[in-house]
Amino acid sequence: MSLLIATLAIGLVFGVLALxxxxxxxxxxxxxITADGSFPLGAAITARLLGDGVxxxxxxxxxxxxxxxxxxxxxxxxxxxxxxxxxxxxxxxTALYSVNLRxxxxxxxxxxxxxxxxxxxxxxxxxxxxxxxxxxxxxPSSDLGLLLATTIVVGVAGILLVLFLKTELGAAMRATGDNxxxxxxxxxxxxxxxxxxxxxxxxLVALSGSLFAQMQSFADAQMGIGxxxxxxxxxxxxxxxxxxxxxxxxxxxxxxxGAVLFxxxxxxxxxxxxxxxxxxxxxxxxxxxxxxxxxxxxxxxxKRGKHAPT
Amino acid sequence: xxxxxxxxxxxxxGTANEVRALANVTIQLAPGSxxxxxxxxGSGKSTLQGAISGAFDLxxxxxxxDDADITRWPEHRRAHLIGRVFQDPFAGTAPGLTVAENLAxxxxxxxxxxxxxxxxxARRGEWKDLLAQIGLGLENRLDDPIGLLSGGQRQSITLLxxxxxxxxxxxxxxxxxxxDPRSAELVISLTTRLVAHSSATTVMxxxxxxxxxxxxxxxxxxxxxxVYLDVSGVEKQHLTESELLALFSQMRRDDRFDDxxxxxxxxxxR
Numbered sequence: 287m288s289l290l291i292a293t294l295a296i297g298l299v300f301g302v303l304a305l306x307x308x309x310x311x312x313x314x315x316x317x318x319i320t321a322d323g324s325f326p327l328g329a330a331i332t333a334r335l336l337g338d339g340v341x342x343x344x345x346x347x348x349x350x351x352x353x354x355x356x357x358x359x360x361x362x363x364x365x366x367x368x369x370x371x372x373x374x375x376x377x378x379x380t381a382l383y384s385v386n387l388r389x390x391x392x393x394x395x396x397x398x399x400x401x402x403x404x405x406x407x408x409x410x411x412x413x414x415x416x417x418x419x420x421x422x423x424x425x426p427s428s429d430l431g432l433l434l435a436t437t438i439v440v441g442v443a444g445i446l447l448v449l450f451l452k453t454e455l456g457a458a459m460r461a462t463g464d465n466x467x468x469x470x471x472x473x474x475x476x477x478x479x480x481x482x483x484x485x486x487x488x489x490l491v492a493l494s495g496s497l498f499a500q501m502q503s504f505a506d507a508q509m510g511i512g513x514x515x516x517x518x519x520x521x522x523x524x525x526x527x528x529x530x531x532x533x534x535x536x537x538x539x540x541x542x543x544g545a546v547l548f549x550x551x552x553x554x555x556x557x558x559x560x561x562x563x564x565x566x567x568x569x570x571x572x573x574x575x576x577x578x579x580x581x582x583x584x585x586x587x588x589k590r591g592k593h594a595p596t
Numbered sequence: 597x598x599x600x601x602x603x604x605x606x607x608x609x610g611t612a613n614e615v616r617a618l619a620n621v622t623i624q625l626a627p628g629s630x631x632x633x634x635x636x637x638g639s640g641k642s643t644l645q646g647a648i649s650g651a652f653d654l655x656x657x658x659x660x661x662d663d664a665d666i667t668r669w670p671e672h673r674r675a676h677l678i679g680r681v682f683q684d685p686f687a688g689t690a691p692g693l694t695v696a697e698n699l700a701x702x703x704x705x706x707x708x709x710x711x712x713x714x715x716x717x718a719r720r721g722e723w724k725d726l727l728a729q730i731g732l733g734l735e736n737r738l739d740d741p742i743g744l745l746s747g748g749q750r751q752s753i754t755l756l757x758x759x760x761x762x763x764x765x766x767x768x769x770x771x772x773x774x775x776d777p778r779s780a781e782l783v784i785s786l787t788t789r790l791v792a793h794s795s796a797t798t799v800m801x802x803x804x805x806x807x808x809x810x811x812x813x814x815x816x817x818x819x820x821x822x823v824y825l826d827v828s829g830v831e832k833q834h835l836t837e838s839e840l841l842a843l844f845s846q847m848r849r850d851d852r853f854d855d856x857x858x859x860x861x862x863x864x865x866r
Contacts, residue, residue: 452715457697460693468687469690
């Protein structure tokens with residue numbers, strides 16, 4: 287039970303990541319690998335600032351801002367120097383590796399100070415005592431606080447994202463991904479929209495990284511590896527959960543649900559004996575299957591159709 | 597008023613594919629006029645539209661709308677002055693956004709995109725009336741993603757979007773060429789109605805000699821990057837489809853000579 291609650295909480299933190307990847311991958315149709323650098327960037331900035339005695343909220347917001355800056359740089363390289371979007375992301379991601387090491391001063395930094403979750407954990411403990419019984423099983427109350435905190439964060443982030451995408455600016459961003467030529471003809475700089483969109487996407491990714499570090503009580507230079515694929519897995523899984531809907535709210539909910547479900551599946555797989563070292567390989571294969579599978583199945587169906595009697 | 601002054605544009609300068617798309621073109625279009633532009637393939641008629649809309653930088657010359665010199669303005673900055681409809685019926689609308697959202701984006705043409713909700717204060721009633729005018733039952737589909745609509749329907753909406761904010765200039769780039777005949781007819785009749793009610797200086801490029809003969813109050817034929825023929829007023833009104841076809845075969849005959857030979861021979865035989 288305790289494992290389940292902890293898994294849900296981590297899943298929700300990755301839900302914030304999924305929101306960021308949803309923005310770059312679904313709205314801009316651009317798998318932005320900057321995420322692999324901005325996720326640990328958020329973690330690094332927060333860990334460093336917490337170590338320096340800064341309060342957790344400021345440290346978290348600072349991490350998010352760092353991510354926004356990284357995304358803006360990727361966007362600027364892409365639109366101003368006409369560098370392929372993927373390559374721009376790779377360049378920034380690579381550069382961020384050094385930046386993160388500089389910020390942390392070591393490849394792994396423990397977080398000993400109070401985090402953004404501490405008040406929730408203490409509150410839950412004060413309210414319920416050390417242990418609570420859920421469905422006949424005993425769990426540490428602090429885990430419940432953690433779950434509440436992550437639910438609030440992902441809920442607020444998701445609602446703000448949905449509302450934002452329905453503003454003039456947000457709709458212009460959607461139109462940029464949908465039909466950039468049209469938006470230019472309507473007098474909006476698609477360059478500016480791309481930079482802004484990638485900044486927002488990476489701010490969410492960095493927020494996720496910052497929360498993840500605070501939850502695990504450490505930041506690590508390696509923690510970004512495969513983040514983009516994890517995010518893509520969540521978004522794609524979420525889409526298959528809710529089907530081909532056109533409502534933004536549902537798509538966003540789907541992305542978060544996808545992240546949680548993916549985390550649960552991972553926890554189950556590891557429990558059943560999957561070597562954690564094989565996780566990235568499995569994730570990559572799952573994402574490939576999810577992307578290629580539907581078209582492949584359809585083409586198989588067509589081929590079979592050819593031989594069917596008419 | 598739209599003014600092009602000695603506009604020159606050469607593509608792929610210094611390569612085997614060098615094309616003089618616009619060679620010293622000077623045109624002045626009166627405010628509210630409706631000009632039809634025709635021309636052979638590669639004559640520069642689409643380049644002319646690109647030059648006005650800002651799709652590329654000019655080699656030489658200037659473009660002014662009313663008193664504003666827009667020659668150096670990037671494409672998106674010109675947009676508050678210029679409404680556009682493209683040849684590709686899917687190019688003018690964003691498929692994932694609803695009809696209402698597309699119209700709302702167009703109603704804020706050239707303005708800053710703010711954090712205000714896009715559809716707050718949307719003039720739905722007004723839009724419904726406009727959509728009803730098209731006659732395709734689109735007035736009931738404001739909240740459908742525009743990607744669900746057909747090419748003809750989307751092109752009609754693009755036309756509404758282009759004229760929604762009363763731009764100074766309206767550019768129509770072979771906007772019926774990719775449509776089936778019935779949709780094309782519908783879009784043309786909508787065009788005629790909207791242009792008549794608009795104060796925009798309209799420039800329509802077309803391949804259809806029938807459209808060229810019946811529409812507009814001025815006709816410009818482009819050939820090899822230059823204005824080959826420019827008629828307006830009564831002369832334009834009396835222009836027929838067959839005369840235009842004759843004009844085309846004449847342009848093609850000219851094409852068989854190189855520039856110098858053409859000038860030499862034309863002087864003797866005309």
